Amino acid sequence: GAGVSQTPSNKVTEKGKYVELRCDPISGHTALYWYRQSLGQGPEFLIYFQGTGAADDSGLPNDRFFAVRPEGSVSTLKIQRTERGDSAVYLCASSFRATSGVEGTYNEQFFGPGTRLTVL
Amino acid sequence: GNSVTQMEGPVTLSEEAFLTINCTYTATGYPSLFWYVQYPGEGLQLLLKATKADDKGSNKGFEATYRKETTSFHLEKGSVQVSDSAVYFCALTGHAGGTSYGKLTFGQGTILTVHP
Numbered sequence A: 001g002a003g004v005s006q007t008p009s010n011k012v013t014e015k016g017k018y019v020e021l022r023c024d025p026i027s028g029h030t031a032l033y034w035y036r037q038s039l040g041q042g043p044e045f046l047i048y049f050q051g052t053g054a055a056d057d058s059g060l061p062n063d064r065f066f067a068v069r070p071e072g073s074v075s076t077l078k079i080q081r082t083e084r085g086d087s088a089v090y091l092c093a094s095s096f097r098a099t100s101g102v103e104g105t106y107n108e109q110f111f112g113p114g115t116r117l118t119v120l
Numbered sequence B: 001g002n003s004v005t006q007m008e009g010p011v012t013l014s015e016e017a018f019l020t021i022n023c024t025y026t027a028t029g030y031p032s033l034f035w036y037v038q039y040p041g042e043g044l045q046l047l048l049k050a051t052k053a054d055d056k057g058s059n060k061g062f063e064a065t066y067r068k069e070t071t072s073f074h075l076e077k078g079s080v081q082v083s084d085s086a087v088y089f090c091a092l093t094g095h096a097g098g099t100s101y102g103k104l105t106f107g108q109g110t111i112l113t114v115h116p
Helices: none
Strands: A006-007 A010-014 A018-024 A032-036 A044-050 A051-055 A065-068 A075-079 A088-095 A113-118 B003-006 B013-014 B018-023 B025-026 B032-038 B045-050 B057-059 B064-065 B073-076 B086-093 B102-104 B108-113
Touching: A010 A018, A018 A113, A032 A075, A044 A065, A065 B108, A075 A088, A075 B086, A088 B057, A113 B102, B003 B086, B003 B108, B018 B108, B025 B032, B025 B086, B032 B057, B032 B064, B032 B108, B045 B086
Parallel strands: A010 A113, B013 B108
Antiparallel strands: A006 A018, A018 A075, A032 A044, A032 A088, A044 A051, A065 A075, A088 A113, B003 B025, B018 B073, B032 B045, B032 B086, B045 B057, B057 B064, B064 B073, B086 B102, B086 B108
């Protein structure tokens, strides 16, 4: 079956512009995560959805960043008034459900190939 | 909050050498621990995991043991191959008593290059 897909694979934009990044999770996965990976760093958490609702958006850096998942499947990460510091690879991951919080349990997150965003 | 510290890289080894990549963590509650790998031109893949203290995760000849007393999860392989060249990330996710359950906290990554 298909894995997590992300479009576009590359996005070049100018400072101040608006961008949308799309994530298609694995079919049937209810949890969806967005991460950002800057050059030479590990991925950093941005937001995660359980179904249609954002269960934790504590990683969004400021109010220029927003994400939606209106039907509980595809998600879109939206960045307004882009800045050069937003340049990074944006990763999406999905899992069957979010980890329950019980010790010893974990639902594996499957990652997409990422969208490389370059803000000129 | 949660954090993960990996040994500084890059690491360069000859084929068949022994590999250790150190990883220590800070977390509340009962985190699960992971090693992810990113091969050149590919996406992040889960390499191995351990969800409870003293568990050993293993895959493709790699092993790591969840040591709660030393808050460590070091990655080891007895004999590396050229095909193991990749970036390796240590990560954790929180559990009851900690922060958000689902999100992964990653280390900065260690670049491994294996020469023939």
